[in-house]
Structure formats: C-alpha cells, structure tokens
Amino acid sequence: MMKENPSAGSPASKPRVGLFVTCLVDLFRPTVGFAAVKLLEDAGCVVEVPTAQSCCGQPAYNSGDRAAARALARQLIAAFEPFDYVVAPSGSCGGMIKHHYPHLFDDDPAWQARAERLSAKTFELVSFLTDVLGVEQVEARYTGVVTYHDSCSGLRELRIKHQPRRLLASVEGLSLREMEEAEVCCGFGGTFCVKYPELSNRMVGEKAARIVASGADTLLAGDMGCLLNMAGKLQREGATVRVRHVAEVLAGMTDVPAIGEPG
Amino acid sequence: MHPTSQTFKANASAALHDAALQRALKNLKSGFPGKRAAAIAKLPEFDALRDAGRDLKNHVLEHLDFYLERFEAQVTAQGGQVHWARDAAEANRIVLDICRAVEARTVTKGKSMVSEEIGLNDFLAANGIEPIETDLGEYIIQLRHEHPSHIIAPAIHLNRDQVADAFHAHHGQYGFTERNENPRALMSEARQVLRQRFLNADVGITGANFCVAETGTTVIVTNEGNGDLTQILPRVHIVLASIEKIAPTLEDVSTFLRLLSRSATGQEITVYTTFSSGPRRPEDVDGPEQFHVVLLDNGRSGMLGGEFQDMLRCIRCSACLNHCPVYGAIGGHAYGWVYPGPMGSVLTPQLIGVDIAGALPNASTFCGRCEDVCPMRIPLPAMMRHWREREFERHLSPAGFRFGLRAxxxxxxxxxxxxxxxxxxxxxxxxxxxxxxxxxxxxxxxxxxxxxxxxxxxxxxxxxxxxxxxxxxx
Structure with a gap:
C-alpha cells in the first residue's frame, strides 16, 4: 500500500514496534488500533501489542497522584523496553511517555534512565510514519471534505501540525478545509471535562460551531479523548458532521460507522 | 481584597451566563492574540529573545539578594529611600506613614497590580486618604467599585455602554450632565476630570515594571501618559514593586521591554517608557521632592529554590490570560482574587493559600497555550500540576474524586x-x-x-x- 517504504528491506532489518493502544482506543474504538497496525505494517514494521498494558497514567499524573502515575509508568516502561520503537495513536499519551515520564522519576536515577531511553524511542503514530519512517503518502480513498482539529498535546508537546495534513493530501478523493482556530483546545482535558463540565461545554460548543462553519463533512483528529468530546457535542446539537480518527482515513478503514454513528 | 476563589466553580458558572460580560470578552479574543502574533511575525529573533529573557531572570533569581542590595544602595545614593515590606500589612503601613508625614489628603495612582495585591486603596480610604486611579481602565472600575479583571486591561470585562453609565452617574458634579457613548468623548471627559485631580494630589503612587540594580532606576511602561503625571506632579512619588522585578542593568531592561510590549499588546514599544531615578535634582525642571520605593516580598522569597521559582520570572505581560480558553470563557473576576488566568492559577495559591485557591490550578485542560506564548518560558501547566500534587498530598481534592482515581x-x-x-x-x-x-x-x-x-x-x-x-x- 505504501509508496514510500524505506524500511521494507530484509525481514531482519524491519523495525520492531510495540503498539501502545491507549485505553480509549482499546475501549471505544478498536478500529483505530487496527488502522495503526495496518499503517505500521505497510510501512515495513513488525508490530506487536504487549498484553501488559492499560493506561499511560496521565489521569493520575494530572490529578496530582504522582505515586499512581509512577506505578503505571514503571509498568509501561517494563512492557515496552524490548522494542525498537513505541508508537501510540495519540499525541496525548505519546506526549506523556515522551515528555513527562522522565520527570516522574526526578528522584530515582535508575528508573529515570529507563524512562529517558523509552522516551527517545516513543512516537505518536502519524509523526512516526512521517518524521521517522519518511512516509510521504498513503494509498487510501476517502470521498469527502475533511477538517482537522489539532489536539493540544500533539500540537504543543510533539509539534504535530503538518504531518497529518501532508499524508491526508495523498488520500484520493479527500480535500481539506481548515476551520478557524483549529489549534484552540476542544475542552476535553481528561478529568477537566467532568470536574468543570460547564466550562468544558462552553469550549466544545465553540469548537463544534467552528467545525460546522468550516463546511467540512468530516472531522478528523489524532486523539480519541478530543474526538469523543467533539463527536458527542456535534451529535447532541444535531450536526451531521462525521467524526473519525485520522488513522482510520489514512489506513482506508472507513467502512465501519463513524464515531457515535448508529450501526 | 477578600478572595472568592473557593467558589470558583459557581463564579465561573455565573460568568458564563453574564450576557454583558460575554459580549465584552469577545473583544478580548479578537484583539490581543492577533496583535501579538503580528508583532512577533516581524521579529525573527523573538524565540532567541525569550531564551535570553529566561536566562537573565534565572540569573537574577539566583542572586536576588545581591541585586536587591545593589538596587537599594543606588536608590539611596540618589537621594531616594527604599522600604522593605515583608507582607501586605507592612507595605500598607509604610505607604500610609509616608502619606501622613506630608499630610496628604489625596493620592493619585498609576496602574499597579501590587497595590491591588496589598489592598492599598481600601486601606488608604479607611485611613482618611482618598486614592484616585488615573489609568483609564482603573479609573472606570474604581467608579464602579470593582477590581481589575485583567492585569493590563483592568476594565476589559466592560462594554462601552457600561462605561457611559458609570461616567454619567459620577461626572455630573464636574458639569458633565449629558450621557455620552462616544469613545473619544468619554476619554476627553475622563481627561478633564482627572486633570484637576493630578494637580491637587499630594502623593503619586506607581508600580514598577522593572527595578534596575545598576542605576537604582524604576521603570514603568504605559500607553496613556497618566503614569508620568502621577509621578511628576505631586511632591512625593512612591513606587510599589515586588522583589522579583529586578533587572541588573539598563541593557537588560531593553531585552525585557522587547519581550513585554509585543507579548502584551502587540506593540513594538509602548507609548511611554518612563525611567525614574531618585527625587528631583537642583538642575531638574520637574519631579518629586521625595522618592520612595516599597519593595514587597509577600511570600515570594518562599518560592525561591522551590518548584515554583520559575513563576518569579513573570513580567506580567498577560499573554497567558489572552490565550487561555478558560480565561476567555469567564474573564478575570471568576478567579476570585487579584491575579487571574494561568499566571494567577499558579501565583494565587502561593500568595493566599492552596486551601483557598485550590480550584484555580485545577481549572485547566493543560492545553499548553499559556506556556507556548509566555515570553519568559514559564512552564505554567507543570506548575499548576505541582499545585494539584500538593492538594492531593494534603487530601484537599474531593473525596469522591480521590476514590474514583484510586479505584x-x-x-x-x-x-x-x-x-x-x-x-x-x-x-x-x-x-x-x-x-x-x-x-x-x-x-x-x-x-x-x-x-x-x-x-x-x-x-x-x-x-x-x-x-x-x-x-x-x-
């Protein structure tokens, strides 16, 4: 499927990727996990999914429970250390491992060293495909006008901006129409959306209005949390915009109903 | 100022349903961020300047005692006086003593967030001295008996008709009997009312954007010129500054100024940048007879060497407020104390206690825009997270939430x-x-x-x- 495939040489040279599925993809949207596997395999990777994984620990970390966050980080580090790369279909979880894990162990040099080694080989899915593997296009079809929401962690912690847009440009039948303020938070914020529901609602309400105003028929983003939030709001307001994770479109796996759609 | 941060959630809810406030907040969102972006686009070395500013302030904070003493020595050498205030009560007392010594009846004030922090206006008024705010925004909210809702645009929560109402209600005594909504006319009205008050004031109080250790100079940046009239016309000039406002040299001030005005209003430089070095010298044509600097600690020295030290780099530009989706949704008053937005969510728990202001560092999605735009590269989300950790350790977070998290x-x-x-x-x-x-x-x-x-x-x-x-x- 991939036209550019620099790593697809002999099987021995294939990079071994541990897929960190993320808790939201695991529970809500397995299709995204399979899309990730497909994209990675098409790009010449050997993909494995360690069973000893659950959550990266971000909810605990951002709630001030450092002990629980550390316990979850140690679990993930141990499970993923053997791989050449760790890839997650989420900028938020990817950012947690890449930027925050080393800080979790500021007073524990041995674990900090392990966290730093893991950090160096951890990537968000789309930036891994483009920035690390050099993938420049995909062979997929999607008929529609899409708009892309830049999820905060991916954008500001991992600098993911042009990578998904570049790959989307190679999808046949797809055109991209930017919404206004694509870089402004959708109001999800993990536990924020239940701790401050009224504020969160205001933010996602404004986001939904921007999405509808763009005139796109499909909303894409790279993080399930944001996607569930925006899909839930759009649907509550009766908007007809379909919502999908960007990996689904890039992998050509759009035959399943969109997020929150009947089926 | 009595804090209402404990009821942040209810404050926020009320703000979301306040139609006039929501109308006013639209102006904020369409104004500052765009102007900042345009100004920065014209300065390719902006990120390098941010690094320089960060490093400079880190250096100052590592040697704060040295620079503060140097600053005091230079102020004294020029005939001025430095007063050290441990907390708000001490600072207020010092200002009052200076005012009483010259039998002051009215005091004009340039914009100063530190004076808000110590509650100076109420304190002076309670002691028979009338404080008069001269920054237009501050003047408007003083008429309305309000506090600033933004650190550089104190009346940003108001619309033109509300300003017109306030002027109409208060300016009759000065002969302005007609209600006016024209911005230019409103400004001219305020100018005429304030002119006489400038001339009559016994003491002028300003803040300081920077205190220059090399020269004993204090610096303010303004756009209205009211700061100059406040500090030049009365016999006594009092500068209120917190201890972290130090810049080692005048050269360093220029680094900070380039960052400050662009990050704040998108200006390359503010209309007025005023340097004050001591009282009037014999050869000077104008200036005050006395020059006092009140240096306020109020909990800041406790931040040195700890996980909140980086917050002391803040130069109060307000970029974090202007880009914060939460601030943009509810404005500043909902935060319940002096400093709103992301910088306030870090600073307020330090200054009034995390048990009172604990809701503030939780009211963030950690979207990271504040850190992204901060000219001093302050890791604001990381420090809000540190507060959440303190709360969790002290069992201040709600029991149900803790149970859910544990499970x-x-x-x-x-x-x-x-x-x-x-x-x-x-x-x-x-x-x-x-x-x-x-x-x-x-x-x-x-x-x-x-x-x-x-x-x-x-x-x-x-x-x-x-x-x-x-x-x-x-």
Missing amino acids: WAFFAQRPKLYQSVTRIAARVLRWLGGRNGRIKSLPLAHGWTAWRDLPTPQGQTFQQQWAARQEKRS
Missing part, C-alpha cells in the same frame, strides 16, 4: 484484571447505547451527558479482537 489506578496496575473489566464495560456501554451508537444520558457520567452524547464503544475491546486475530494467525 481506576488499582485496575490499571493489573492489566489482566483491567482488560476483563474493560471487556465488560465495552459491552455494557454498547448495550446502553442501543442502535444509536451513542448514549444520551448516563447518571454516573452526568457531567458529560448533560451537554454531550457519549459515543458508545464499537463492541469488543481492541485487546480482545487482537488476541483472537493472533490465535487465528498462529
């Missing part, structure tokens, strides 16, 4: 058990959603479903499907 962490640390639970959860949620693919109402997730549908899981979890696929493959 979730228990399962998450046992992947096998976790996966069997998620398998069930996926099926139950799917069943609840029926054919719709989404849930309209879920009692345990009311915070979510009150305003949004909850998309249901696709069916089996990924791990379940993956295991089945691996089995088939082998």
